[in-house]
Amino acid sequence: MSDWQTHFLPNNWLDACSYLKQQQQPFCIATIVAEAGSVPRATGAKMVISQQQQFDTLGGGNLEFSVIKHAREQLEKGTKSNHIERFSLAADLAQCCGGAVQVLFEYFLVDQPxxxxxxxxxxxxxxxxxxxxxxxxxxxxxxxxxxxxxxxxxxxxxxxxxxxxxxxxxxxxxxxxxxxxxxxxxxxxxxxxxxxxxxxxxxxxxxxxxxxxxxxxxxxxxxxxxxxxxxxxxxxxxxxxxxxxxxxxxxxxxxxxxxxxxxxxxxGDRDQQKHQWESSNTLRKQLAGEQLNE
Missing domain, CATH: 3.40.50.720 (NAD(P)-binding Rossmann-like Domain)
Structure with missing residues (x-):
C-alpha cells in the first residue's frame, strides 16, 4: 500500500483528536480544570499532545513545556489512567504570572475498531x-x-x-x-x-x-x-x-x-469501561477535595 494521502490539517483540539486517531497515534488531551491568581489561559483551555506533535495551546512558556513533557513521558509508558497535576507558575516554573493551575491529563491509546x-x-x-x-x-x-x-x-x-x-x-x-x-x-x-x-x-x-x-x-x-x-x-x-x-x-x-x-x-470491553468509570470517579473526588493556593 502507498503512504497515507491527505489534505486534512487540524485547526482545533477536536479536529486534532480525530486526526491523531485516524493516524493511529496515541495522544493526550491536557485541560486546565482549575486556576488561581494570574495565569496565561483560563479554566477549560485545552491542548492535544502526541509524541511528535501538539495542537492548540495552554499559553506557552514553562507551563506548556512542562505539560507537554509530562504527557509524553506518560504516553511513552502507555499510561491509561487519567489524572490531575498541579502546576505553580511562580514557585515551580519561574513564570511571572505567579498563579497556579490544575491540569487534567486524559490518555487515548487508539485501540479502536x-x-x-x-x-x-x-x-x-x-x-x-x-x-x-x-x-x-x-x-x-x-x-x-x-x-x-x-x-x-x-x-x-x-x-x-x-x-x-x-x-x-x-x-x-x-x-x-x-x-x-x-x-x-x-x-x-x-x-x-x-x-x-x-x-x-x-x-x-x-x-x-x-x-x-x-x-x-x-x-x-x-x-x-x-x-x-x-x-x-x-x-x-x-x-x-x-x-x-x-x-x-x-x-x-x-x-x-x-x-x-x-x-x-x-x-468485549466491560473491564475497560469499569476502569474508565473508576478513573472518572477518582478525578471527580480529587477535583472536589483540592484547593489551589497562590
Whole structure:
C-alpha cells in the first residue's frame, strides 16, 4: 500500500483528536480544570499532545513545556489512567504570572475498531464524513488515485492499490470491511478474499437483492466452506432505509455499523469501561477535595 494521502490539517483540539486517531497515534488531551491568581489561559483551555506533535495551546512558556513533557513521558509508558497535576507558575516554573493551575491529563491509546472501505466513490465520501467523527479508525482503499485524493479532506487514511483484493490479506483480525467499489467483478473478488479470511468482524457489500443472490451462488462454489457465505451482508445497510441518495445510503450503512460496534463493545470491553468509570470517579473526588493556593 502507498503512504497515507491527505489534505486534512487540524485547526482545533477536536479536529486534532480525530486526526491523531485516524493516524493511529496515541495522544493526550491536557485541560486546565482549575486556576488561581494570574495565569496565561483560563479554566477549560485545552491542548492535544502526541509524541511528535501538539495542537492548540495552554499559553506557552514553562507551563506548556512542562505539560507537554509530562504527557509524553506518560504516553511513552502507555499510561491509561487519567489524572490531575498541579502546576505553580511562580514557585515551580519561574513564570511571572505567579498563579497556579490544575491540569487534567486524559490518555487515548487508539485501540479502536478498524473499518476498511473499498471504493472511494460518492457513497464512500458521505460515509467517511460520518465515520470520521466516531471513535473508529477508517481507511479507504481504491485503485483510482484521483478519488482517493478527494476523500482525504475528511482526515481518514487512504491507500492506493492497483489490485485492492490483494490487500485483504493485510487487514488485521476483527476488522470491519465495507465494499463499495465501482466494479461488480472487483466487489466479488473482494468478497471472496474477505470471507476466506474467516476472522473479520463484518463483511458488507453494496448492491441489490439480485446481486446478493448471484454473489452467494458463486461464492458457495468457490469457498472451501460454503457456510462462510452466511458471513456476507448484502445488501449492506438497514433494510428500513429505502433512499438511494449517497448520503441516505451512507447513513444506513453507518447505523448498521454502529449497531454492530456497540454490540461487540458490550461483550468485549466491560473491564475497560469499569476502569474508565473508576478513573472518572477518582478525578471527580480529587477535583472536589483540592484547593489551589497562590
Amino acid at each position: 478498524l473499518i476498511t472501505i473499498y471504493g472511494a466513490g460518492h457513497v464512500s465520501h458521505c460515509l467517511c464524513e460520518i465515520l470520521a467523527k466516531l471513535p473508529v479508525q477508517v481507511q479507504v482503499i481504491d485503485n483510482r488515485q484521483q478519488w482517493l485524493d478527494s476523500i482525504g479532506q475528511f482526515g481518514v487514511n487512504t491507500h492506493y492499490h492497483a489490485q485492492p483484493e490483494n490487500s485483504v490479506a493485510e487487514l488485521k483480525a476483527n476488522s470491519y470491511v465495507v465494499i463499495l467499489s465501482q466494479d461488480h467483478s472487483l466487489d466479488f473478488a473482494l468478497s471472496l478474499a474477505a470471507l476466506r479470511r474467516g476472522n473479520l468482524a463484518f463483511v458488507g457489500v453494496i448492491g441489490s437483492q439480485t446481486k446478493a443472490q448471484r454473489f452467494r451462488y458463486r461464492l458457495a462454489e468457490q469457498l472451501e466452506n460454503p457456510a462462510q457465505c452466511d458471513q456476507l451482508t448484502c445488501p449492506i445497510g438497514l433494510s428500513e432505509v429505502s433512499g438511494k441518495l449517497p448520503m441516505q445510503v451512507a447513513v444506513s450503512i453507518s447505523a448498521q455499523l454502529i449497531t454492530l460496534l456497540e454490540k461487540h463493545a458490550k461483550t
